[in-house]
Amino acid sequence: MAEFEPKIVAFVCNWCTYAGADLTGTSRIKYASNVRIIRFPCTGRIDYMLLLKAFDEGADGIIVSGCHPNDCHYTSGNFHARRRWIMFRELCDFVGIDINRVLFSWVSAAEGAKWADVVNTTVTKIRELGPYTEYQEVAKYPVREVTNG
């Protein structure tokens, strides 16, 4: 069997982390290629449903990242986001979603190296955890079989 390659989705803000990831590239820092980056105007825009949808579509891990506190382009988007993450993460934990598979981080436009590190550690961690079959089994359910009672 081929070695498991984790699929990671990264939801990042346009102003800090996306620019940071750009810097990682222009600085020629090598990092794992397992990540698909989705750019948002702000972490405040990252709806919790998107995280669930990423798992539905087969993501094994998720990175959510934006500006450091006090650095938000829109002043407070990341503070609002932080509150939501705190609560949403608790709820996910309560319903048994593996919260080890969701990594939250602050990566600024200057932290190219940190971005590489965030991605690399996430990939390593997800590699250890293996594919998220638990969720995918449920997500494939409609296609997999007919319900009968």
Place this chain on the structure above:
Amino acid sequence: MDELRKRAKELLESKKVSVVIGYEEGTGDRIRALFVEKPEDVSRLIFDSRCVLNLATYITKHEVKAKGKMAITATIPVMRSIVQLAYEFQVSDKNLLVLGITPESNLMEFKDLLEVETYIHKFEIEINASYREKLDKLAAMTQAERWRFWIDELAPCFKCYACRAACPMCYCHRCTVDFNQPQWIPVPSHELGNLEWHIMRAVHLIGRCIDCDACANACPLAIPINLLNKRLLEDAKKHFGGYQPILKGDHLMSTFKPDDKENFIR
């Protein structure tokens, strides 16, 4: 009860309100909502320990609102819902008068919603012991066990949305679950559709749920969905010192503190 009927009659006769929302004897040993519009019907109003249905769910209903000014029989959970609804601009002193019922079953009339707010703040929102025990039991499980627990518990859900309909806070004309562009949540009842629906419901009630159990009581299949809300109430307490419905000011999820604490962001 006599006091309630008397007051309701006065209010209707003097045309201070057009409708009094209260409880009446239902079929079997059930109780149900009653909308009194004629003073002579006040004798149907009752109040006893069976009256746990959260009547606040009706004050946002178009047909009821259209009747004019409403008076509502309100126990503490109902009052909490009302204050929260007022915060969200769904009701106001203009169209609602609260006929409060104290924990000792005494009538307590409020001049305005501000008085209601002051009154309910005397009582903490407390999760009762039996539910706390259930929450603790779930917290002690492993993540995989909890996952299995919820997938199994939610499996019977056929998405009748009684939980949503019974919840005073679920007054949206078009709920996220009904949106299909994009189709956030699968329409059919199956493991994924049920899970996502209940997660969504719980998230949208963070900081708004006042722990009245209307959702769980309404569920024809007795799925303990209120556990999700209760856990989030506990979490709100743990992280942000809890909340109470308020008429004005900063609301749990529409505000933040620069020094909100967490230990998971890198």
Place this chain on the structure above:
Amino acid sequence: MSIDKRLIRKESLEKLFDILKQNKTIFAPVSKNGKISFKITDSFSSVEKEYIQTTQSSKESAFPRTEKILDFIKSKNSLDAKPFNVLEIPEVVLWGIRPCDAMGVGELNSIFNWDSKDEIYNSRLAKTTVIGFSCAKSDESCFCTSVGGNPGNTEGSDILFTRLGDGGDYLAEIITEKGAGIVALAPDIFQKPDNQDKNKYLAEVPVKFDRETIRKKLDRFFESEDWVERSLKCIGCGACAYVCPTCACFDIQDESHGKYGSRVRCWDSCGLSQFTLHTSGHNPREVQSQRWRQRIMHKFSYMPERLSIYGCTGCGRCSRACPVDMNILEHLISIQEVTL
């Protein structure tokens, strides 16, 4: 065929269950959180024995809440679609359903075979054997006798068991060929009867209204203000429809995962505001009173007129499941009494 009567010793019931589960899927009443629903089970001990009525009806065996109608594989310029293979449907035994549920099969049949025949429904039904149990008890929500049924009604069942007294043996009425097929699987269990009259063991369900009268009144009742008044407390959920043995309204939805997908049929309810909502925003049944009216009119006026069958079996589930005590029986009685 004429009804063949046999006797089954109370000890043999489990034996019969165990024989049936060898090569058939058994749907039987199983309790969860204190609510009883029909579930696939192969353990006789998990099957509920004492219940007046299950919370959910047994319609799921032939009309599941979510079922595939076709599968597809999609890519940019090609598409492969194939219909749901009805041969995949297992042989099912519906164990322990009440005569009112069994009668509901007839209603669903009329809907799913109105002009165009629904292959999936019919195939599921063809593979279902219905083992009914007569009612020895009833409650205030029951009204089967007002809608053409009774606690010992054989209609719709393949075999009907009637318990001969509390803790007694069972009288088995073999009603159809399918039922005879079950007898053939366990001939020793089905003994000679001892001429017992089942009627004295049945629950007494008083007749509460005359449905013909109601039907005639409904013809002139559409514009009545009564609908508005009665439905003021209705909160607009779908609980009544989803527990109902004859409610058959459905939605069709596509579900896909990557390039694979299925089109599924799933339950829907006329009580939900989205049910009739046009994309334009126009809604022909805009308020709850119109939706509640639709529910009653459909069952007691439209169905008898269009399908020559009433859409209600008097099981009382909707009244029991309703979170706000919308009681269909109460409303029907009041319609009967109204002078137009």
Place this chain on the structure above:
Amino acid sequence: MMENIYMPYLMRIEKVTYEAPGVKTFMLKFINEDDQNNFNFKAGQFGEYSVYGVGESTFCIASSPTRKGYIECTFRQTGKVTNALAGCEEGNIVGFRGPYGNIFPLDEWKGKSLLFIAGGIALPPMRCVIWNALDLRENFKDVTIIYGARSVSDLVYKQELQDWEKRRDVKLITTVDPGGESPDWKGEIGFVPTIVEKVAPSSENTIAIVCGPPVMIKFTFPVLAKLGFKDENIYTTLENRMKCGFGKCGRCNVGKVYICKDGPVFTLAQLKQLPDEY
């Protein structure tokens, strides 16, 4: 042997025509030749069009049954499925099942004059009858078409409007709502009912077919009555939300009448018997 009645025909999009903002016409051809040979429909019927993975949507067949080998549909991008359809290109495969519903009784109309009144996106259900009648032109006396839209750009089937304009055996009147005209607009300006009143077509031995938004219909009926049209000679089509198309899913009924089976074509006389639920 029963068949899966929910199974659509696979159709290839042969041609996409841009009609108006958000409005497109697809020409669809059957992928399976047998399906094409066995397929028959009549003017007025509708079908369920599907984008696999998104869902099904109900609208009429906009081409005439006299034109064999393909069907056409015209839709406005509004909901989930129509948006997905709009994203399809020539060569893509979509689903179609049908035809469902009743028909415009063209046979009964032989020897009569026809008056078509349509508004906005409601021309497609009528286009099917118009072409059907024009292809059998000798069966009918005068053919008049009154078509209006909000603005010039909202008029659909612009090419066909020109064709009809040129024909001597068709009288075409186009109109746009006041303010919707362009500098070079040569047609009428005004709401459809007003224009009908102004044109005042004869009701003698004439069938009127009216399709359009509810407001237009509401105000056009009295005008027709004034012109002497009998309720039995005024036809329209109703639409309601549908899922199955054959009387099972329980959505489209107006009282006892199921639009999918008893409709979508109704005379005004029939419409007046229906409760106000559409």
